[in-house]
Amino acid sequence: MKLQIVVETGDALRNYHAMLLSSEITNEHTILILDKKLHAFPWESLPSLRNQSISRLPSLADLQQRILDLRSLESSTSDISSSPEDDVQGHFIPRSSGASILNPSGDLTNTQATMQPILKTLPSSWLHTTVPAPSEAQMSNILSSHELMLYFGHGSGAQYIRSRGVKKLTKAPTAWLMGCSSAAVTEHGEFEPSGMVLAYLSAGSPAVVGTLWDVTDKDCDKASVKAGEIWGLWDAPAKEEMPKGKNKGKQREVEKVRGGRVAERRKFFEASAGDEASAPLKKERDESSVPKQKASLTQAIAGCRDACYLKYLNGAALVVYGIPVYLK
Amino acid sequence: VSRIENEITSKEKLLQWPVTVKASSDKPVSLTWTQFQEEYIDILPSAWTAISISLNDAEDELLLTRYRSGQSPFILRLPMARHKSRDLDEEIFDFHAGKREMLEIIELANFSAHDARHMSVKGAKTQWWAEREALDKRLAELLVNVENIWLGGFRGVFAQQRREQNALVKFQKELQKILGRHLPSRQGRSQAKPLAFDSRIIELFTGLGDPSDEELDLDEPLMDLMYFVVDILQFNGEKCAYDEIDFDSVSFSYRYCALRLS
Numbered sequence: 001m002k003l004q005i006v007v008e009t010g011d012a013l014r015n016y017h018a019m020l021l022s023s024e025i026t027n028e029h030t031i032l033i034l035d036k037k038l039h040a041f042p043w044e045s046l047p048s049l050r051n052q053s054i055s056r057l058p059s060l061a062d063l064q065q066r067i068l069d070l071r072s073l074e075s076s077t078s079d080i081s082s083s084p085e086d087d088v089q090g091h092f093i094p095r096s097s098g099a100s101i102l103n104p105s106g107d108l109t110n111t112q113a114t115m116q117p118i119l120k121t122l123p124s125s126w127l128h129t130t131v132p133a134p135s136e137a138q139m140s141n142i143l144s145s146h147e148l149m150l151y152f153g154h155g156s157g158a159q160y161i162r163s164r165g166v167k168k169l170t171k172a173p174t175a176w177l178m179g180c181s182s183a184a185v186t187e188h189g190e191f192e193p194s195g196m197v198l199a200y201l202s203a204g205s206p207a208v209v210g211t212l213w214d215v216t217d218k219d220c221d222k223a224s225v226k227a228g229e230i231w232g233l234w235d236a237p238a239k240e241e242m243p244k245g246k247n248k249g250k251q252r253e254v255e256k257v258r259g260g261r262v263a264e265r266r267k268f269f270e271a272s273a274g275d276e277a278s279a280p281l282k283k284e285r286d287e288s289s290v291p292k293q294k295a296s297l298t299q300a301i302a303g304c305r306d307a308c309y310l311k312y313l314n315g316a317a318l319v320v321y322g323i324p325v326y327l328k
Numbered sequence: 329v330s331r332i333e334n335e336i337t338s339k340e341k342l343l344q345w346p347v348t349v350k351a352s353s354d355k356p357v358s359l360t361w362t363q364f365q366e367e368y369i370d371i372l373p374s375a376w377t378a379i380s381i382s383l384n385d386a387e388d389e390l391l392l393t394r395y396r397s398g399q400s401p402f403i404l405r406l407p408m409a410r411h412k413s414r415d416l417d418e419e420i421f422d423f424h425a426g427k428r429e430m431l432e433i434i435e436l437a438n439f440s441a442h443d444a445r446h447m448s449v450k451g452a453k454t455q456w457w458a459e460r461e462a463l464d465k466r467l468a469e470l471l472v473n474v475e476n477i478w479l480g481g482f483r484g485v486f487a488q489q490r491r492e493q494n495a496l497v498k499f500q501k502e503l504q505k506i507l508g509r510h511l512p513s514r515q516g517r518s519q520a521k522p523l524a525f526d527s528r529i530i531e532l533f534t535g536l537g538d539p540s541d542e543e544l545d546l547d548e549p550l551m552d553l554m555y556f557v558v559d560i561l562q563f564n565g566e567k568c569a570y571d572e573i574d575f576d577s578v579s580f581s582y583r584y585c586a587l588r589l590s
Contacts, residue, residue, distance in 0.1 A: 005510040006550045010539045012502035013546070017538035019495040027375045028488035035382035040430055042467075043381065046475045048483045048537070060368050060395075063378055067371050089373055180441065213434040214441040216460075312471070313437055313464035 027089050029298060029324050031063055032056040036193050039185045042212055045305065045316035053298040055207065055320040058192070062201060066091070066323045069204065090296055090324030091206040093174060095233065096123045098148035104133035104160060111152050114221045119150075121234050136161050140169065149175045152224065156182035156196035156210065163199035172203035174297070174325050176210075178224050183210025183319055197321050207297055207322030219314035226307035227318075231300035232327050296324035365400065372397040379486060387423045390478055394485055394528070402528045404485060408478050410552075421477045426470070433467050481552025484535025491531070500530050507557065525560070532556075 032043055034056050044054045057063050070091060100119050103112040112130070119128060127142065134142065139161035143149055151157045156177045166172060177183065177196065185195035200208045209227075211220070228234045295303070298320045305315035359367070372378060378395040388409065394402040409422045440459055447453055475483055504523045532553060539546050 003551070005506060005554060006547055008506045008509075009503065009533070009550050009554070010546055012499055012506060013533060013536065013550075014539045015502065016495050016499040016534055017540065019498060020490060020492055022490065024490070029376045030486065030488060031376060031378045033378055033380035035380075037383060037387075037427070038381055040427070040434065041474065042471070046471050046479070046483075046486075048475060049486050052486075052488050060378065060380070064368050064371065067373070071371075089375060181438070214438040216441050310460060310464040312467040313460060316467060316471070317437075 027053075027296075027324075029053045029055070029090070029296070031323065033060055033063065034058060036191075037187065039187075039193060040212065042312075042316040042319065044302070044319055045312065050305070051302050053296060053302055053324065055298045055322050055324065057201070057321060057323075058198060063323070065204075066206060069206075070323075090326050091174070092326050092328040093147040093206075095327045096125045097146050098122065098150065099127040099129065099142045099146040100150040100152070101129045101134065101139075101142070101157070101160075102150075102152045103130055104153050106131045108153065108217055111217050111221050114225065115152055118225060118228070118234050118237055134160055136165055140165055143173055143175075144169050144171065147173050149173045150178070151176060151182075152178045152221075155179045158196055163194070163196050166196065166199040167203050169203040172200045172205035174206050174322075175200055175208045176224070177208060178220055179211070180214035181211060183208065183321060184212055201321055205322065207320055207325045209297065209301060209318065209320050211317040212319055213317050215314045215317050216310075219308040219310055222307045222309075223304040223315065223318055227297075227300040227304035229300075230295050230303045231297055232294050294326055296326050298324050369395045369399075369401070370397050377488075383423065390423075392482065392485055399528075402485070402526075404482055406478065406480070406482055410480070421473055423478075426474060426478070429466075429470050433463060433470065436463055437467075476548065481536070481549035481554075481556065482532060483549065484532040484537075487531075487535030487537070489531065489535050496527065496530055496534065499534060500525065503530070503533070511558070511561070523561075525557075529557075529560070 030049075030052060032054060034043075036058075039056075039058075043049060043056075044052075057066075073091075100115075100122075102115055102119060103109070119126070127146065129138075129142065139157070143161070143166070156179055183195070183197045185193040185198060187193050197208045197210050225234075225237060229236045301318055301320050305311060305318060308315035369378075372395065374397055376397075380391075380393045380395075382391045382393075383389065384391060384405075388407060390406045390408055392404040392406065394404075408426075409420055436459075440456065440463065443456060447456070479486075503525075507523060533550075536546050536549050536553075537544050
């Protein structure tokens with residue numbers, strides 16, 4: 001049953017949208033301040049919120065702290081770029097100051113094969129760590145001496161540095177924790193939740209990317225590659241650089257399964273005469289040759305979810321805690 | 329350089345009662361609204377919106393508060409099962425049902441991501457994928473329910489939309505005309521007070537998106553907002569009997585409201 005009042009309001013709304021001079025929104029960002037019982041939901045993937053630049057924080061005090069940090073940072077580096085009329089849009093970090101920790105446990109061979117060539121395209125000032133896994137002191141060192149840390153491994157890296165160790169850092173960097181449930185927080189009823197991502201935040205990290213539950217490695221890698229590309233960390237990898245699960249050795253069980261899936265899906269691709277994965281990648285590369293405004297990390301994460309084959313089960317797990325971070 | 333490794337925490341230290349850290353200045357513990365507005369809200373960059381999502385103690389209402397620099401907080405209190413009072417046949421999707429479903433999906437997702445069953449068994453791979461794909465779909469459906477049932481017509485509060493004054497004013501006028509035509513309380517009275525809604529209520533409408541988009545079905549959300557608008561009128565002393573309005577329900581909870589704090 002469609003009511004007249006709703007029909008008419010719908011028409012008015014249609015007129016309104018037709019009147020808008022432009023539908024473009026620039027740099028709008030939303031920070032969700034989540035109640036302790038609401039962290040488990042991937043709010044960012046609600047139909048009308050998906051693709052928006054969204055991050056989350058546990059309190060307004062955390063947000064205030066980050067804005068004050070931005071301001072003090074701005075006033076201390078007031079060289080040329082501090083034109084008074086534009087207010088801050090986010091935290092800016094240099095692309096040159098970063099560290100990566102790739103497959104420190106040595107068993108994620110597919111992830112290593114996917115990410116290593118891409119990480120090699122980063123500036124030579126980057127510090128890359130793989131096996132042997134870093135000690136807690138080394139981890140602490142890596143975290144305090146870089147502005148960006150990319151972690152590709154199991155979990156949130158708690159095997160290498162405990163959350164207590166992270167909390168002790170004077171200034172935690174922006175971090176990508178590309179592992180299972182790395183952004184999951186543990187609820188404690190009426191008490192505040194705990195988790196690695198909250199440890200990074202309490203140590204002043206501007207933003208932390210992580211997953212709300214366990215994801216499988218291949219989709220997680222696809223999303224990482226895409227996110228880095230949108231963010232401006234690296235270029236889109238050339239076609240066929242993604243390994244097709246030929247490593248039969250010590251990989252996770254699920255990966256073998258996905259190998260089977262690739263064969264199964266290949267039939268479909270041959271039938272439809274086009275590789276879903278490589279065609280759009282190429283197109284975007286052409287687009288990126290046109291200089292455009294840089295995307296924030298939150299925009300990059302919003303844009304990478306659909307790169308996953310399972311757009312919700314893996315894609316929606318990816319979230320950003322913190323504020324927008326840009327590369328400069 | 330870290331000293332985490334060789335740090336020793338003495339037993340006495342652990343047993344000490346925590347001391348409240350004295351604030352650098354002698355500020356009062358509680359903030360006034362003005363202080364809160366200045367210190368937490370007005371410092372937000374102009375393009376940022378903070379939206380807090382929380383629950384009431386009974387866990388049956390969602391409290392959404394939207395903060396933007398230079399604006400007072402916009403608070404929405406949404407009973408999660410408000411549709412129930414309008415449609416008695418509907419299955420209840422309250423917070424507990426939603427959270428239970430979410431936690432179950434997470435548990436199953438975590439289990440299947442680490443599932444070490446023998447994939448050599450014929451059909452095991454297909455089975456694994458079928459399960460993962462079904463979970464993917466189940467999660468997408470849960471999110472649709474959260475949006476449609478919990479947020480309903482108020483989803484526009486999250487919209488990152490352009491604010492063009494001309495278009496907003498025109499829309500507000502059209503809305504006023506529509507309400508004037510359909511609300512019995514506004515009929516037959518030439519001197520009915522003009523409706524002046526807070527601009528953020530108008531933005532709840534515009535934030536729903538363009539109905540020309542064929543993928544959007546805005547009937548339900550618009551209906552939700554209509555009840556809300558009628559409620560606002562009720563709170564302002566206008567008598568609107570729901571059964572006289574063209575709504576298909578007479579029993580309706582009055583419980584949701586928008587508060588303006590100043």
